[in-house]
Amino acid sequence: MAELHIIGQIIGATGFPQKSLFCKWGVHAGGAWRLLSGLKEGQTQVDIPQTGDMAYWSHPIDLHYTTKGLQGWPKLHLQVWHQDSFGRCQLYGYGYIHVPSSPGQHRLQCVTWRPLGSWQDQLAEMFVGGGPQLRSSDLIYSGADRYRLHTVGMGTVELELCVILRHFDRYGVES
Amino acid sequence: MADGWCTDTGESVYLTLPESSDAEELVVGWQEKFFSQYEVDLYQTESNCQTPLERQYHTEIMAMERSKRRQNQRIFTYTDFDRFSKWEEVTQSTPTFLAERMANVRHRRQERQSVVPKSRLITWEPSEEFIKNSHIINTPVQTMHIMGDLGPSGKLGLKENEYILCTIKADGNGVITIKPDFNNNRGAYRLETQGEKREVWRLYLENASSDIHAEEKEREQRMYRDLYTRHKDYLNSLVGQDFEMPPPGILRLIVNGEIVSAQGYEYDNLYVHFFLDLPNNWSSVPFHGLSGVTQTCRTSSEDVAFFSYPFSFETFFHKEDESDGSLPQWPVLYFKVLSLDFWQRYRTEGYGFLVIPSTPGYHRMTCRTWRPLQSGTVAELRRFFIGGAPELEDISYVRVPGTFKGKRLSRFGFRTQTTGSVTFTLNCIQHARAFIDASTLKKRRQTVLDQLGGHSQQGSVYNVLEAFQRARNRMQEARETLPRDLINTSAQLNSESSA
Numbered sequence: 229m230a231e232l233h234i235i236g237q238i239i240g241a242t243g244f245p246q247k248s249l250f251c252k253w254g255v256h257a258g259g260a261w262r263l264l265s266g267l268k269e270g271q272t273q274v275d276i277p278q279t280g281d282m283a284y285w286s287h288p289i290d291l292h293y294t295t296k297g298l299q300g301w302p303k304l305h306l307q308v309w310h311q312d313s314f315g316r317c318q319l320y321g322y323g324y325i326h327v328p329s330s331p332g333q334h335r336l337q338c339v340t341w342r343p344l345g346s347w348q349d350q351l352a353e354m355f356v357g358g359g360p361q362l363r364s365s366d367l368i369y370s371g372a373d374r375y376r377l378h379t380v381g382m383g384t385v386e387l388e389l390c391v392i393l394r395h396f397d398r399y400g401v402e403s
Numbered sequence: 404m405a406d407g408w409c410t411d412t413g414e415s416v417y418l419t420l421p422e423s424s425d426a427e428e429l430v431v432g433w434q435e436k437f438f439s440q441y442e443v444d445l446y447q448t449e450s451n452c453q454t455p456l457e458r459q460y461h462t463e464i465m466a467m468e469r470s471k472r473r474q475n476q477r478i479f480t481y482t483d484f485d486r487f488s489k490w491e492e493v494t495q496s497t498p499t500f501l502a503e504r505m506a507n508v509r510h511r512r513q514e515r516q517s518v519v520p521k522s523r524l525i526t527w528e529p530s531e532e533f534i535k536n537s538h539i540i541n542t543p544v545q546t547m548h549i550m551g552d553l554g555p556s557g558k559l560g561l562k563e564n565e566y567i568l569c570t571i572k573a574d575g576n577g578v579i580t581i582k583p584d585f586n587n588n589r590g591a592y593r594l595e596t597q598g599e600k601r602e603v604w605r606l607y608l609e610n611a612s613s614d615i616h617a618e619e620k621e622r623e624q625r626m627y628r629d630l631y632t633r634h635k636d637y638l639n640s641l642v643g644q645d646f647e648m649p650p651p652g653i654l655r656l657i658v659n660g661e662i663v664s665a666q667g668y669e670y671d672n673l674y675v676h677f678f679l680d681l682p683n684n685w686s687s688v689p690f691h692g693l694s695g696v697t698q699t700c701r702t703s704s705e706d707v708a709f710f711s712y713p714f715s716f717e718t719f720f721h722k723e724d725e726s727d728g729s730l731p732q733w734p735v736l737y738f739k740v741l742s743l744d745f746w747q748r749y750r751t752e753g754y755g756f757l758v759i760p761s762t763p764g765y766h767r768m769t770c771r772t773w774r775p776l777q778s779g780t781v782a783e784l785r786r787f788f789i790g791g792a793p794e795l796e797d798i799s800y801v802r803v804p805g806t807f808k809g810k811r812l813s814r815f816g817f818r819t820q821t822t823g824s825v826t827f828t829l830n831c832i833q834h835a836r837a838f839i840d841a842s843t844l845k846k847r848r849q850t851v852l853d854q855l856g857g858h859s860q861q862g863s864v865y866n867v868l869e870a871f872q873r874a875r876n877r878m879q880e881a882r883e884t885l886p887r888d889l890i891n892t893s894a895q896l897n898s899e900s901s902a
């Protein structure tokens with residue numbers, strides 16, 4: 229079996245309309261993959277940048293997977309939320325990115341989008357906040373039913389991931 | 404006393420005292436309290452004792468006096484419980500607040516493992532005491548000072564004549580700090596007394612503890628090694644040995660990617676419809692889709708629509724026809740960008756294609772798109788008001804049409820307009836059994852050459868090996884063509900000689 233180490237951090241987010249942001253993240257892999265050590269999901273702290281646009285989290289990701297096959301390569305899913313001064317949390321974006329398969333250090337930008345409701349919903353959202361959320365977040369893992377969605381693009385999440393592969397070349401995998 | 408006068412180039416004159424009955428030997432345990440003459444005098448009177456510690460000293464001293472058992476004269480100790488701070492600067496009459504706090508740091512006791520409670524990470528209203536205590540980082544340290552009363556003999560018991568000989572600090576992690584350090588044949592430390600008679604004392608500190616036995620050290624090393632190998636075996640057992648392999652002679656290509664964004668298009672609410680086109684000799688797993696449609700996304704500022712749409716393809720390449728020496732054609736991803744607006748009008752925004760890269764790894768590519776134009780304004784007006792636009796019947800026309808069989812492709816007369824661009828990120832993985840042999844062969848060759856070493860040798864030895872291999876092959880071929888009887892007679896001869 230081959231092993232995969234993912235060591236990195238969620239650096240922060242930029243390009244969102246408001247500043248007080250936090251991120252819920254998780255790593256999702258296929259059936260042939262097994263997590264040996266590390267936490268595969270988590271939530272960052274709320275960060276309010278004083279200067280500039282980027283909210284920094286520097287949230288560590290340290291995972292050790294082992295696999296019997298190449299299908300179901302791990303994918304990282306993100307949900308960026310906004311917490312306002314009253315303590316309410318509003319969804320600001322869903323994002324999705326594959327973990328890179330080539331070894332080395334990768335600086336990745338994951339773009340995010342948010343579902344939109346009808347124009348009445350949007351008007352209410354402007355005053356009251358809130359907004360539609362996906363009922364089951366499985367939709368962001370696979371793309372099957374996405375064509376029904378009407379969304380709007382939001383900001384970008386920056387990540388830095390270092391990928392270490394072990395024994396993959398023994399089985400003839402080039403990446 | 405007169406003998407032993409010596410002068411040196413310095414200004415002072417010093418005198419060495421002969422070996423006298425002033426020699427003292429004391430064995431001190433950790434945090435074992437020995438009283439100085441000054442302390443004995445001080446704590447004998449009950450009225451001087453205020454704290455419980457001092458009262459305890461008083462009882463001990465009285466017991467000692469009664470039993471007339473006094474071990475030490477000049478050498479005494481200050482343990483962790485005594486309030487003792489070393490005044491570095493003689494000029495300062497009183498130490499600063501911070502110096503005092505630093506010296507008393509060791510008096511604060513902390514729990515063995517101070518677990519930070521998860522529910523209360525932040526103290527929102529710290530008290531004054533808390534603020535004062537938290538200014539200084541403190542690790543729990545136990546200190547002990549070995550002191551010497553260096554006054555002239557007969558006049559012991561004066562506080563001015565106390566000098567620190569050695570300070571030993573031990574903390575919870577097993578770190579022992581000894582100040583000053585062991586001499587290690589570097590020369591003695593000098594202690595100058597400040598009294599009427601300025602005397603110079605030589606201080607030697609030696610590490611008298613015995614080293615660890617060789618066998619114990621060996622045992623410790625073995626234990627560590629066992630621990631590590633056992634952990635490694637445990638991890639190996641979790642991981643296992645099998646891996647899913649493609650059939651021999653087949654290259655498996657796995658593409659994990661995302662459609663990231665689309666930019667620069669005329670209308671809003673874009674979506675991308677794409678599929679992967681496999682040339683000859685390529686096949687894919689049945690029931691696995693090779694196409695997809697993204698969600699409809701409204702552009703934000705700067706006309707960018709974010710899709711963040713993941714896809715994953717798995718295809719197999721099998722070279723059927725070995726004689727055909729052409730390079731394999733790689734799969735192509737065709738896509739079209741469309742817009743859907745509030746009134747349910749569809750418009751094509753662009754067509755594009757992307758050839759899957761032949762090198763494995765991470766690729767981020769931006770593809771530009773165009774859309775076909777019809778001559779005349781009617782089509783454009785229709786597109787603007789009603790929606791709908793000329794579409795390509797065969798999307799592979801974008802690259803090379805599937806029905807094309809000639810030598811020159813001519814697109815003369817086809818009018819298009821450039822529209823925006825779409826960004827993809829791809830992670831390509833290639834998997835084949837052939838790669839195993841190649842990598843191990845490379846490694847084996849490398850080790851032989853490494854052992855021999857040197858570039859000049861490398862070339863020649865490798866040549867020799869190759870020549871030998873060729874000669875061997877030739878001999879085998881020649882042997883096959885030899886007449887049968889020759890081989891038989893030689894075999895008979897061999898068997899006779901061996902028998």
